[in-house]
Amino acid sequence: MTELNAQSDRLLRLKEVSRRVGLGKTMIYNLIGQGRFPAPYKLTPAAARWSEQEIIAWIGLVKDGFEGKKRRA
Numbered sequence: 001m002t003e004l005n006a007q008s009d010r011l012l013r014l015k016e017v018s019r020r021v022g023l024g025k026t027m028i029y030n031l032i033g034q035g036r037f038p039a040p041y042k043l044t045p046a047a048a049r050w051s052e053q054e055i056i057a058w059i060g061l062v063k064d065g066f067e068g069k070k071r072r073a
Contacts, residue, residue: 011041011049020055 014025021028031037038058040048 010052011043012052012055013049014040017050017055021059 012020014028018024018028023031028037032039038050038054040050042048
């Protein structure tokens, strides 16, 4: 894996975010409402995009299991 450039950040559509995190739209928006998932940036009233860097960071926080449960080997 290549090192991420902190200055470059792609904006992702919901479909890509969902694919990367393995959660559906409803669960993503529920977690946003609970303050447990990065909120999207509203580009227009009809267009929301997520920061790729923020999604990668969130994945890093939960990679050992949702709710802090450690993955079994």
